[in-house]
Amino acid sequence: MLIAGVLFAFMNVSVKLIPHIPALEIILFRSVFSLILTYFFLKSKNIPVLGNNKKLLILRGIAGSVGLMAFFYTLQTIPLASAVTINFLAPIFTTILGIFIVKEKVASRRFIYFAISFVGVVIIQGFDPRIAITDLLIGLTAAFAMGIAYNIIRKLKTTEDPLVIMFYFPLITIPIASVISLFVWVQPQGWDWVILLAIGLLTQFAQYFMTMAYQNANLSKVASLSYIGIIYALGFGFVFFGETHNLYTYLGMILVLAGVILNITSKK
Helix, strand or coil: CHHHHHHHHHHHHHHHCCCCCCHHHHHHHHHHHHHHHHHHHHHHCCCCCCCCCHHHHHHHHHHHHHHHHHHHHHHHHCCHHHHHHHHCCHHHHHHHHHHHHCCCCCCCCHHHHHHHHHHHHHHHHHCCCCCCHHHHHHHHHHHHHHHHHHHHHHHCCCCCCHHHHHHHHHHHHHHHHHHHHHHHCCCCCCHHHHHHHHHHHHHHHHHHHHHHHHHHCCHHHHHHHHHHHHHHHHHHHHHHHCCCCCHHHHHHHHHHHHHHHHHHHCCC
C-alpha cells in the first residue's frame, strides 16, 4: 500500500500537468493502456480473462470508473492537496460500507472519528474560495465510489486474481469514456503524449499493489495507510504548481487526517 501511494502521488501530478486535456479523455487513454497491458499479463500467466464472479467484477468496474472520473476532475479544478485530502475520505467510506458489504464490525467510537474527518472537509471547502460546492460534491462522490470499489475487491479475495479485477476496470470504463469524449475531445500535442503514457504506467502498477493490499489485510487499516499521500500532495502542489493554503485549510487537512489516523489506531 505504501508503494501504491508513492506511484499514485506521481500520477496525480501528471494529471494536473495537462489541465487542457479533459479528465475523461485522460481516463480513456489510461484505460486503453491498462486493458492491453493487463490482458497481456493475464494471458502470459494462463489466467482466465473474464474471471469467475462476473457480477461483482462488473460492479467493481463501474464503481472504480465513477470514482476515477470524479477524482481526475477534482485534480484538474481545485488545488492538488485539497483534491487529495477530500479523496482521503475514501477510507472512511470504505469502513462504513464495510459494515454492510463485508460484514466487518466497527466500534461505535469510530463514528466520532468519521465526524472529525467530515468537519475537516467542510472547513477546507468553506475557507478556500478556489473550491466550489459543486467541486466538493464531485470529490465526495469520488471517495464514496472508491469505498464501494475497495469493499468489492475484498469480497473477491478468494475467487479472483488481482489482474482479473484490474482488467474489468478498463473493460467497463472504455465504452463510457469513449462516448463522452466524442463531445469534449482535445487533440494531445507533443509532451502531452509522454505524460499520458506516464499516467498509464503509474496507475497500472499502483493499482496492482493496491489491489493486493486490499485483498490480504483488514480493510480499514489498509485504506488508512494512504494518508501519507497528503505529504506528497502538499509538497508537489507547491513545487510544481506554486499552490499555497491558508491556516484554516491546513486545519481542515489536519482534521481529515486525524479522523483517518484515529480510525486505524482504534482498538476493537
